[in-house]
Amino acid sequence: MSMVELGGKQVEIDEDGFIQDPDVWDEAVALDLAKTEGVDALSDDHWKLVNYLRDYYLEYNMAPMIRKLCKQTGFSLKVVYDLFPSGPAKGACKVAGLPKPTGCV
């Protein structure tokens, strides 16, 4: 764990850069997290994905399955990866302030 400045405030992150307290997340934090994933600006489509993930997590305390994410946002897998090249779990979930996804490959 370490403290870094995101969105103009000190935020605790884990070794992979995921924020530890979802409550500190705001749009400014998201913008800085996006930069760590190589996404320099967030378009309306980025926000659509991020806000869907965020809302889903706040309601169910977990990330949605990828197929559900695609169906609810109307984005194909290819579009999701175009928006967040590191993927929905490691990229989009990080930007949305969700916990680090489980599993490894």
Place this chain on the structure above:
Amino acid sequence: MDLITVTREEGLRFSVQLRGHVMTTDMSVAEGGKDGGPSPVEYLGVASGACLATMVQAYCDARGFVDGDVSVSLTLELVENPNRVSSIVLDVELPRDVPEGDREKLKKMALRMPVPATLRDGPKVDIEMF
């Protein structure tokens, strides 16, 4: 089925040989490898996508659907304890002239294609140590 052999190159990087073809597998840096190739689990995704693409393309070729090629995008969803794939999510892009009826038919057929069907039914895994 021809023999597949997996031999160590260095670290967690292995060479996979099959009928004169050579592939490489390695783990990501985060998992202790050097990312010298897809991980073994990623090859499971490769097999799924390639199987689907091949079978769907053959269907389209046989029926003369030629306005574009078949392509597949996919990703794996992973869970822990034990580490495993919980789902394989595949998007298949079809030639533009495939009618709606065939799209529905292909979706049903896809689950019966060799790799998806094998994964669904869970093959016996028989291991001996020498």
